[in-house]
Every structure is written in structure tokens, then in C-alpha cells.
Amino acid sequence: MAGVASKGGEVRSDTYRDSRTWLLLPAWLTLVVLVLVPVSLMLVYSFLTKEFRGGVVWEFSLAAYDQFFCDRGLFGDEPCSIEWNYITIFWRSIWQAGLATLFCLIVSFPTAYFIATRPQSTRVIWLFLITIPYWVNLLIRTVSMRFMLREEGPVNNVLVWIGIIDDPLQMINTSFAVQIGLFYSYLPFMVLPIYAAVERYNFTLSEAAADLYATKYVTLRRVIIPSIQPGIIAGCILVFVPSLGAFLAPDLLGGAKNFMIGSLIEEQFKGNAGNWPFGAAASMILLSMVMIILTLYARQQSKALGAGS
Amino acid sequence: MKKLLKSTVAALAIAVSGIAAHAEGKLAIYHWFEYIPQELLDKFSAQYNVEVVMDTYDSNEALLANLKAGSMGTYDVAVPGDYMVEIMSNEGMLDTFSPSEMPNFENIMEQWMNVSFDQDRKSSIPYQWGSTSFSVNRDVYSGDINTTDIIFNPPSELQGKINVLDTAGETLTLASLHLGIPQCSTDREQLKVLNELVQNAKQHWASFGSDVAKDVLVSGDAAAGMIWNGFGMKAREEGANIEYAYPKEGYIVWMDNVVLLKDAPNRENAIKFMNFLLEPENAAAVTNFARYTAGVKGVGPHLDKALGAAPELNPPAGGNPQFVQACSEDVQKVYDTIWTNLKK
Amino acid sequence: MGSRKYNIRAYPGFIHLTVLCLLILYLPLAIVAVYSFNNSPSIVVWEGFSWRWYLDVFIGLESAKFKLAAKNSFIIAIIAATVATVIATFSATAMIRGGRFRLRTVSFGLISLPLMVPEIVTAVATLIFFNSIGFERGVLSILLAHIAFCIPFSYLPIAARMQGIEDTYEEAAQDLYATKRQAFTKILLPLMMPGIISGFLLAFIISLDDFIITNFVKGAGVETLPTAIFGAVKQGIKPNIMAISTMLLAFSIVMVTLSYLISKSDDKT
Numbered sequence: 005m006a007g008v009a010s011k012g013g014e015v016r017s018d019t020y021r022d023s024r025t026w027l028l029l030p031a032w033l034t035l036v037v038l039v040l041v042p043v044s045l046m047l048v049y050s051f052l053t054k055e056f057r058g059g060v061v062w063e064f065s066l067a068a069y070d071q072f073f074c075d076r077g078l079f080g081d082e083p084c085s086i087e088w089n090y091i092t093i094f095w096r097s098i099w100q101a102g103l104a105t106l107f108c109l110i111v112s113f114p115t116a117y118f119i120a121t122r123p124q125s126t127r128v129i130w131l132f133l134i135t136i137p138y139w140v141n142l143l144i145r146t147v148s149m150r151f152m153l154r155e156e157g158p159v160n161n162v163l164v165w166i167g168i169i170d171d172p173l174q175m176i177n178t179s180f181a182v183q184i185g186l187f188y189s190y191l192p193f194m195v196l197p198i199y200a201a202v203e204r205y206n207f208t209l210s211e212a213a214a215d216l217y218a219t220k221y222v223t224l225r226r227v228i229i230p231s232i233q234p235g236i237i238a239g240c241i242l243v244f245v246p247s248l249g250a251f252l253a254p255d256l257l258g259g260a261k262n263f264m265i266g267s268l269i270e271e272q273f274k275g276n277a278g279n280w281p282f283g284a285a286a287s288m289i290l291l292s293m294v295m296i297i298l299t300l301y302a303r304q305q306s307k308a309l310g311a312g313s
Numbered sequence: 314m315k316k317l318l319k320s321t322v323a324a325l326a327i328a329v330s331g332i333a334a335h336a337e338g339k340l341a342i343y344h345w346f347e348y349i350p351q352e353l354l355d356k357f358s359a360q361y362n363v364e365v366v367m368d369t370y371d372s373n374e375a376l377l378a379n380l381k382a383g384s385m386g387t388y389d390v391a392v393p394g395d396y397m398v399e400i401m402s403n404e405g406m407l408d409t410f411s412p413s414e415m416p417n418f419e420n421i422m423e424q425w426m427n428v429s430f431d432q433d434r435k436s437s438i439p440y441q442w443g444s445t446s447f448s449v450n451r452d453v454y455s456g457d458i459n460t461t462d463i464i465f466n467p468p469s470e471l472q473g474k475i476n477v478l479d480t481a482g483e484t485l486t487l488a489s490l491h492l493g494i495p496q497c498s499t500d501r502e503q504l505k506v507l508n509e510l511v512q513n514a515k516q517h518w519a520s521f522g523s524d525v526a527k528d529v530l531v532s533g534d535a536a537a538g539m540i541w542n543g544f545g546m547k548a549r550e551e552g553a554n555i556e557y558a559y560p561k562e563g564y565i566v567w568m569d570n571v572v573l574l575k576d577a578p579n580r581e582n583a584i585k586f587m588n589f590l591l592e593p594e595n596a597a598a599v600t601n602f603a604r605y606t607a608g609v610k611g612v613g614p615h616l617d618k619a620l621g622a623a624p625e626l627n628p629p630a631g632g633n634p635q636f637v638q639a640c641s642e643d644v645q646k647v648y649d650t651i652w653t654n655l656k657k
Numbered sequence: 658m659g660s661r662k663y664n665i666r667a668y669p670g671f672i673h674l675t676v677l678c679l680l681i682l683y684l685p686l687a688i689v690a691v692y693s694f695n696n697s698p699s700i701v702v703w704e705g706f707s708w709r710w711y712l713d714v715f716i717g718l719e720s721a722k723f724k725l726a727a728k729n730s731f732i733i734a735i736i737a738a739t740v741a742t743v744i745a746t747f748s749a750t751a752m753i754r755g756g757r758f759r760l761r762t763v764s765f766g767l768i769s770l771p772l773m774v775p776e777i778v779t780a781v782a783t784l785i786f787f788n789s790i791g792f793e794r795g796v797l798s799i800l801l802a803h804i805a806f807c808i809p810f811s812y813l814p815i816a817a818r819m820q821g822i823e824d825t826y827e828e829a830a831q832d833l834y835a836t837k838r839q840a841f842t843k844i845l846l847p848l849m850m851p852g853i854i855s856g857f858l859l860a861f862i863i864s865l866d867d868f869i870i871t872n873f874v875k876g877a878g879v880e881t882l883p884t885a886i887f888g889a890v891k892q893g894i895k896p897n898i899m900a901i902s903t904m905l906l907a908f909s910i911v912m913v914t915l916s917y918l919i920s921k922s923d924d925k926t
Contacts, residue, residue: 015761019828019831020841027747031764031767032767034744035808040767042782045789049785078647115674141886145685147689147894149685155534156532177519188681191681249775278378290775294773294775366877366879384794524892527892
């Protein structure tokens, strides 16, 4: 499926070339009307004026972006100095998502490697085991993680019972809980691409390295990891990007106290703030960040492909 | 293929109409969470043959924001608190009715008839009233709890174990009471002090949450938490060893009201529902469920015995109860900034 | 080569981390499943085995709410997955068997757009869209949003499958004077079925699971299972929610097993 994901699949024939316009029309219509137009409209909204008690006025305004980047003091009458609040939230989201990605990588790499080196027949079963939890509702997984981490929850009970700690740890409503939640939400996204890369890895390279008296860990670092790097990068993106805009983990595990981008945006539309232009602006900024990451990734991919051929 | 497509389309059409059916006889309620027993909704539904749907919100501000953001015209009734009735009325979001439309209108208690936020009850009826302060887990802290220091300058036992209601109106009002400054103060120094107070107190707070306010106290995730009196009583009845505080600096009282929304799609059923809620038996059912106090005459015989002696419902004499005020636009903007900076 | 003393493939400790990985993945779900059978209204104390919370889900006070939410969820998921699968099948045919054309890359970019845009952004954009064109939020708005974001999820397995089918079959059919339409419906479509079915199942599960977008575009009083569950867990995890979760877990496992068996039986042919 890797080829499909990168360029929509290889062209196998031109049997239906005459009707391809009609065949693509439903997809074009649906996605232009329901994704492209809405996103453009969101861009427009981010430049509208917020009504005092919620709602928008169709009047051009930079207020949303001004609120994002400019600190004008408590009373809104000071000259613009850099507003750190929202930058902090974005930075926190990047940091949390980054840590979650790192945790995922640490656990997933050995797992994926282990599975890929099993005999063909058992591999499928291992993969099956890894993917099943992904099919369970994200909400339910987050809730069960909340249940696990509670002060009187199973994790604390076990730790106290073993005697590692005397008093239950405060885990719920902390950044740690959010990271664990994100890690748990997207773990399979990391395992699968790394697995695919290790599966394609040519083990004669490891043998060659061993013949040259490289130790196992030198081989791992100098040979295996560089050659499966594309899989690692793909996995990191698949975990990092959705973590960046996550809403459930910070809300249910973080106590809604330390905002992440997702919760900030949600607050503007469903919560107390009711500031649609600002929510649209924050969404635009998030979208731009993700698009930059994906573009860099695509560049790097095509470069790698170019170097490979 | 064509046949397949045709039958698929037909099946889809049936399925969609299946969900959209029963458009006749509907009532759409926008209500606080956990504030009305399901049995009562079922009773109304059966009595008037009306299909009832309900969405919930967890703060007056969220109610206002969501209605202003394109939800007007989709709900028939909502249940805003006193100051929010005034704001919504000023925004032109409320419809009016005449007392003759509601036979039970005269059941409204005298003291809740001529209220400042809706003179002569032109678009609202009383739902329940109560107070907002906080409850403290007595296993964790045994000192004096009748002071707002518990929330804004907590003793070491409670630090980092406090849940605060996720609503600017009530939290900033309680903070103003703590500082002894008037609500909606326009004094810049006072507003700055208010901002500093909540900013400094935040380090001691574990979480912001209204819908979780009861659960965190029952489960022990929080040792103290801002809470509404009835919700606090429910938490205590569910086994938390907590005590509801009446801080000497003051606490908040409120009255929630069922309002008739402008452009209600089912105005007639909305009136029936409001009339239904003014029936003493039904008002008492809400009280027995939510543990607040009704504003309707004749509920006495229908009430739970436990309510009479509950400390949450019987404030000591001589306290300083305050209604939340609707601030002017200038002040509200500062409040919004304080709140946004706080929640970052 | 055979004289090497160690296995160059194996690294010590990797199996432990794999077991740890599975433990992390399954333990929370397992514990929730166990506690859903707890004969106690408290989620903390274990008071023996019981089915009471499953009964509560079906005949309890809130059963009507959850039944309606489940009905909405399944109807929306079935319709959204069906429409998305039809659209995706057409698109895949154009992309894989329509030769090269100028808008091909753009078309694929468009198809995969819902995968690239963060979900919360799609949710915001869709809400703003429906709101500004005055489209009443309700079941239909949820359905439309779901169709859009299900398309790429159906597309990927379908295109992958189509890529693996040689075009000699259709050529042979056309040599025998079958029209292109006949070649498509009689030859290509049956060969594609396993891909189409996994595309449908994938889209179905994605729609069934969606919370964020649904939460933004749902209308007054319309709930799907995830939004109903979210509303309930916000006030604390209750045993009946654990029972619903466990049933959804079982349902998901059945679905994945099914799609796995379909793809496996396909590998043998």
C-alpha cells in the first residue's frame, strides 16, 4: 500500500481514459465542496470581526491574528508586545506531541523490528495484535487510560502494592498523563511503517557488517537504522501530526488546565470563549504548520527516491 | 450495476427519512448537564405525545456562545442563570409569552415573580435556585473551611488538589468576593489585582472542570472543589466525606430559569413544557434529583426528607450571598482577557 | 556464514519491549472490560461478577438515549461508508486504469486531503461552512462530513487492490467484444471485491469512531455513540459506559477479524 499512499497508486492501463473525468467527478465535487471550500471559508472567517458576545460580523479585521501575536495588556490599550500565551500553547503542543512521538519510537522500533524478523506465518498474527486496539474508539481508549492513571487506579495500586512508592502518584491531570494518552492513541501508527521498512530491509547488509567485525549495536546504528530511516520518519509524522491537534487527551487526561492547540480551538467554538474568528485563525496557523511539515517530508522523500535510483 | 445503484439509493433514502421522522410534536431543550431526571422527560413525553431531545452545556457562557454561533432557531427552551437571562434578553434572544398561556403560572413563588433580570416573568419561569461556593474533603483538611482562602490561598494540604469551575462568571465573582472588591469593577488597579490573584492561585489548582466537579470529589481526584450546593450534596451522598463551605467573604447565589428562546421551532410545546415544570409535583421531582431548591409553591409534600436538614440547602444566617452581575462591555472584555490568560 | 556464533537478526530485549508494547495496548482495555462486569455502582471496588451494567445499557433509564445514538451511529456509518466506497471505487478506476493525465497528482492530493488536514481543523472548517450557508445542523450534516473524510480511507485499499490486478483480463474480455462497461462490471468489479470490502469496512469503522468532527457539526439533540459517551464520561466514568465500551471493543474485534479473513482468503486464490 506504500505506493498508493505516496502517489495514489501506479497507472496500470488506460482502459477507462475516456470516462475518467466522469469517474473522478464525484470525488472532486465532494471534496471540493466539503473540504476545500470550507477550509477557504475558514481562512475568510479568520479575518472577520468578532461580535462582543459571540457571533461574527462580516467586516474585515486583523483582530484574531492580533490577539494571537500581540499582547496589548489587560486593558487592550498598550502597544503591541509579543503575546507569549498562544505561542506557549503551540510550543507546549509541539513539545507534548514530540515527547509522545519519542515514546512511541522507543517502544515501536524494537517491536516492529521483532515482528518483521518473525517467520512469515506468525508475523501476520503479531501485526493483527498490534492493530486491533487501533480499531477501538479513540474516546474509549482515552477514557480507559484515564481510569488506569487515576489516583486510586490500577497503576497506582500496583505500584503501591509492589512497594515502589508509598503514596499514590498524582498522574491524572498532568502533562505526563497527556503524553501517555497521546502515546497510547497513536502507537500503532508508528509500528506499522517501521515494520514495513524493516520487512524490506536486506539482511545481507547486516551479514556484511558482521563479516567486517561490526558489533551488533554498531550494525544497528550504522547500517539498519539508516536504511529503514524512511519508515521511521513516516511513523514519526503519522504520530506527531495528529498529536499536535489532539483534543481528547488534553481534555480528559490533562484536566483542561494546560491547553493544547486542539483544546484552545475547541474552546472558541464549543466552550466559553465563543470567538470564531480567533478559532479560525488558530486553526489556520495549525494547518500551516502541518502543511509545512508535510511539504518538507515530501521534499525529503523525493530527494531520497532520486538518490536511490 | 444500475439496479444495484438504484436499490442502494432507495435504501439510503429510506434510512435517512427513518432518522428524520417524527418531526411532528418535538421539543428541543438546551439544558445544563445532570439537571433534570430522565423520568421527568419521559413523563412529559408520554403525557403530551412529544418527542423530547436535549443537549447539555456546562456554563452560562457556553450556552450564550453556542446559541450566538448559529444555534438560535434550533432549540425551544434553555435554562440560563439570572445574569445570563438579562444578557440574553438584551441581546434579543428571548421570546415572550403571556401568563394566560400557562395555567400554572400562578404557582410561581412571590419572591421569584418580580425579579430584576426579567420583570414580571415575561419570558422566563423559575427552575431552581441555589448557591455556589466549594466543598472540602474532611479526610484531607480539618481546619476552617469557611473562607475563600481555601480556593485562592489554599493551605498546604489542599495545594494542587483543587478543582475550579470552568466558568468565568462564577469563578471571577468568587475571586472578587475574596478580594472584597465590587463586581464588574471598572477600577484598573482592582482589575489588575484580580488578575494577579487568579494567576497566582492557578499553581494550586489541579483542574478546571464543571461537569467533573462532583466526580473529582467523589473519586478523590480532588480534595477541594468549587461546586454548586446541590451538586455538592450529591457528591456527599455518593460517599465523599466532604463539607460544603459558606465563606465569610461571601458566596454566590443564583436562580436558573427556563426561558422561551426566540425563533423556537416548537413554541407551543415549549409553553407546555414550561407549564409542566410549574406543576409542584414536577418541580419537586427536579429538586429531588438535582438537590437545589424550587421556586414553585406547593412542592413541600413531594420533597425528599433528606433535603430539609441538608447543610448545603440551609445556609447559616448572616452570610454574604451575592448574585453574579452582568458587566458592561468594557469590563467584560477585561474579564475575558483575564480568563483567557488564565486558561492558556 | 553458518559458523557465526550469534544470530545477526536478533537483538536481546526486543521481545521484551514487544511484550511491553502489547501490554500497554491491551491492559487499559482489558481492565475496563473486567470492570464492566463489576457488580457495584462504584468503579473502584470489586464486588463480584454481574451482567447488571449490560442489562442497564439495554433496559436502564438511559437506554433510549444510547439506543438512539447507536442507531444514528450505525445508519450514518453504513451510508457514509457506502457512498465513500462508491466514490473511491470510481476514483481508483480513473487513477489506476485511466492512463496518465495532467490532473492526476492534483486529484490524488485532493483525495488524500482529509488525511493531511488535522481533524480539528476539518471540524472547524465544516462547522463554519454549514453555518455560513445556513445548512441546518443535524444527521445530514454529520453524514456529509463523514462521507468526505471517509473517501481516502476507502480509496487506499481499493487502489492498492486495483494496482495488483493485471489488465489482461479486461483486455481479453474486450477482445471478445465486451464493452468497456461490461469489462468493468463483469470482470474488474468482481476481482476488486476484496479491496472494495476492506475499503468499506475501513470507512465504516472510521465513521463509527469519529468524535471530533461529529461533535462540531451535530445539531440540536442529535447524538452518535461517541458523542453520547463523551457527554457521559465528562461527568465521570460509570460502569454502564464501561459495558458499552466493552461491546464496542468486541464489535471492533469481530470487524477486524472479518476483514482479515476476507483478505486472507483472497491471498489464497
